Amino acid sequence: MAPAPYTSALAQQLSRDVLDRFMRYVRIDTQSRRDRDSSPSTPGQLELGRLLVEELQGLGLGDAELDEHGYVMATVPPSPESARAAPVVGLIAHMDTSPDAPGRGVEPIVHRGYDGGVIELPLGGTRLNPETMPELRSKLGHDIVTASGDTLLGADDKAGVAEIMAAVAHLAAHPELPRPTLRVGFTPDEEIGMGASLFDLGRYGADCAYTLDGSELGELQDESFGALEALLTIHGVEVHPGVAKGKLISALRLAAKVIDALPMELSPERTDGREGFIHPYELTATAGTAQIRAILRDFDEDRLEGYARLLERTVREALADSPRATYELELRRQYRNMRKYLDAAPEVLAAAEEAIRAEGIEPRRTPIRGGTDGSLLSEKGLPTPNLFTGGHEYHSAREWASVQEMAAAAATIVRLAEVWTRSRYAEAMGLRPARAWG
Numbered sequence: 001m002a003p004a005p006y007t008s009a010l011a012q013q014l015s016r017d018v019l020d021r022f023m024r025y026v027r028i029d030t031q032s033r034r035d036r037d038s039s040p041s042t043p044g045q046l047e048l049g050r051l052l053v054e055e056l057q058g059l060g061l062g063d064a065e066l067d068e069h070g071y072v073m074a075t076v077p078p079s080p081e082s083a084r085a086a087p088v089v090g091l092i093a094h095m096d097t098s099p100d101a102p103g104r105g106v107e108p109i110v111h112r113g114y115d116g117g118v119i120e121l122p123l124g125g126t127r128l129n130p131e132t133m134p135e136l137r138s139k140l141g142h143d144i145v146t147a148s149g150d151t152l153l154g155a156d157d158k159a160g161v162a163e164i165m166a167a168v169a170h171l172a173a174h175p176e177l178p179r180p181t182l183r184v185g186f187t188p189d190e191e192i193g194m195g196a197s198l199f200d201l202g203r204y205g206a207d208c209a210y211t212l213d214g215s216e217l218g219e220l221q222d223e224s225f226g227a228l229e230a231l232l233t234i235h236g237v238e239v240h241p242g243v244a245k246g247k248l249i250s251a252l253r254l255a256a257k258v259i260d261a262l263p264m265e266l267s268p269e270r271t272d273g274r275e276g277f278i279h280p281y282e283l284t285a286t287a288g289t290a291q292i293r294a295i296l297r298d299f300d301e302d303r304l305e306g307y308a309r310l311l312e313r314t315v316r317e318a319l320a321d322s323p324r325a326t327y328e329l330e331l332r333r334q335y336r337n338m339r340k341y342l343d344a345a346p347e348v349l350a351a352a353e354e355a356i357r358a359e360g361i362e363p364r365r366t367p368i369r370g371g372t373d374g375s376l377l378s379e380k381g382l383p384t385p386n387l388f389t390g391g392h393e394y395h396s397a398r399e400w401a402s403v404q405e406m407a408a409a410a411a412t413i414v415r416l417a418e419v420w421t422r423s424r425y426a427e428a429m430g431l432r433p434a435r436a437w438g
């Protein structure tokens, strides 16, 4: 089979560097861990952070550094003619991988010139079947990277890291190419929802930014879920089961009753598109005490609050017959839908669309059924939509990435830099009110 055409000569030129970097980064175990007691949650993320700083320094980005919380930042200086007018544009990807699938000992495999058939991986009986993966079906002739079958690949989000690095390397090697001041930012612990929590926006100093943490070619994501996390603790009454009649109140049974009473049509397995859900994802229980952890998601804040009220009502009703049982329901905000913050800075999306088109791709605006670092960063005053990376089937042993699409993403970054030196974007950004973080 003839190799799949690249989206541009630039993408083809960048493809080797993107792939080399990607293969290097995925081998480092950077899986994050929930319930962290420090940032980053795991030492492997620091190992990757140190490697990236070394490589950025090697490209001539002398200020590249890893801070005490595990964030990597570096500056690409502007081309002379854009130095005055252009805003500072951030490029962000996360270094950690998901705790939801094995992430140690990743052995990437490149399958050259995909022939449209099933891809069998050597370990774990893992198969990539185009019948059940419509996105794979459209990648005829692409070079597909997978893990070996018993781990995730880590394209989420090392594809994004490799694409930013390759684009920055290209810009560093070609000082004649126009670019504004670019700020690279690699974050830890995104997968546990903490990627933006210790991100020092003042030090970063960008006017807008882009995460490279999406998926299918051409994706430009300007909306994320709004997100709440719920922790429900039920206290029963424990009594020796031999003499428990009329006395024992089983917290475990009450927890099961609560879960059973939550409407199935509001579950992740029954919803898609713009629908939200309530997802109980962890239950620990004894007769004495039970804890349910759940996440609540919707694009609309009112509906999200409605889910919180529904959960509370469900708990009250489930416990109504057991007055001696007590409960606490804690709700914690995780992130907000970034849409309204991005609506206030339309040129950030317009510049991305122009860059994607310049790469010969039709941009596709899609909502993220999840969150990104951009959700919190946008809320904090740094408008940050999400761009495609060419990675697919995240958080699983079936994860894969297309080399041609990763190269397209890297080329899109180079074009985005050029777009931001055009005066109409610089001027539109200049009219924004002062940054919230001062």
Ligand SMILES: [Zn+2]
Binding pocket: 094, 156, 157, 190, 213
């Ligand atoms: Zn990600």
